[in-house]
Amino acid sequence: MFGGKIPLNTDLVTTSELFELLTKATRDAVWNWNLETNMIWWNEGYTTLFGYNTQSVVENDIASWVDHIHPDDKDRVLSSIHQVIDDGGANWADEYQFQRADGRYATVYDRGYVLYRDGKPLRMVGAMQDITERVALQKAHEESEERLRFALQSARLGTWELDPIQGIVSWDSRCQELCGLTNSPSQSYAQTLDYIHPDDRSRVQEAVQWALNPQSGGTMIPAFGL
Numbered sequence: 298m299f300g301g302k303i304p305l306n307t308d309l310v311t312t313s314e315l316f317e318l319l320t321k322a323t324r325d326a327v328w329n330w331n332l333e334t335n336m337i338w339w340n341e342g343y344t345t346l347f348g349y350n351t352q353s354v355v356e357n358d359i360a361s362w363v364d365h366i367h368p369d370d371k372d373r374v375l376s377s378i379h380q381v382i383d384d385g386g387a388n389w390a391d392e393y394q395f396q397r398a399d400g401r402y403a404t405v406y407d408r409g410y411v412l413y414r415d416g417k418p419l420r421m422v423g424a425m426q427d428i429t430e431r432v433a434l435q436k437a438h439e440e441s442e443e444r445l446r447f448a449l450q451s452a453r454l455g456t457w458e459l460d461p462i463q464g465i466v467s468w469d470s471r472c473q474e475l476c477g478l479t480n481s482p483s484q485s486y487a488q489t490l491d492y493i494h495p496d497d498r499s500r501v502q503e504a505v506q507w508a509l510n511p512q513s514g515g516t517m518i519p520a521f522g523l
Contacts, residue, residue: 325424328362330409332382332418335359346427348398367394367402378409382418387411395425404432459486461509 326343330336337359343349366374370393381389390408397403409423455472459465467483468476476492493501507513 325426326405327424328409328422330359330421330423332411332420337362343425346425347395347403350398365396367396370394378421382411382421385413385416385418389421389423392428403427404429459505 324342324345326346327340328343329338331338335358337357339357363371363375374391374393377391378389380386388408388410390406392404392406394402395405395407404427405425406428407423407425409421411418412420412422455475456469457472458467460467464486465483466486466489468478468481473479473481490498490502
């Protein structure tokens with residue numbers, strides 16, 4: 298049952314076997330870096346995410362990781378990870394570009410945990426997550442918003458937002474200027490309705506309610522006077 302405690306028979310599952318099972322339960326590229334031998338081991342997620350052959354799963358020199366970090370990120374990433382180790386820290390995380398088998402670069406979020414014995418760093422274990430798609434979507438969203446801002450500024454249009462839960466309307470500076478408002482970035486929906494001409498008020502209210510209906514697609518295009 299999910300969420301419950303599963304009794305673990307340590308006679309049947311060793312720590313090493315448990316670690317291996319956990320690495321198979323994630324799509325992340327899990328790694329285990331021996332800080333004494335400078336060798337790094339990868340799980341099968343490494344081949345799945347980045348397209349390297351199965352031989353890459355076995356232990357390799359740490360250079361096999363370093364050589365795949367994008368040149369623009371390499372110095373920063375190495376500096377940050379060694380600073381954590383040298384300062385006796387436990388947790389490290391960074392975002393950088395990592396080269397796939399086909400030569401393209403993925404954007405990854407990497408994090409690790411340092412294991413010590415008697416104050417000496419012995420191992421660092423961690424997991425690398427491919428966030429390329431998420432970063433691309435975020436960038437596209439930001440570019441879309443930037444184009445919208447540019448279009449609004451070019452057309453000298455104002456924008457407003459209605460929070461239907463709080464009943465608050467927020468105005469941008471251009472919208473305040475067009476409506477003759479000063480230092481009023483937000484106000485109640487009821488106050489906003491007071492600015493609308495009485496002949497148009499009920500129609501606007503109906504249009505707002507329709508826009509809040511999922512069937513409307515969120516569109517409200519009434520023309521009215523202030």
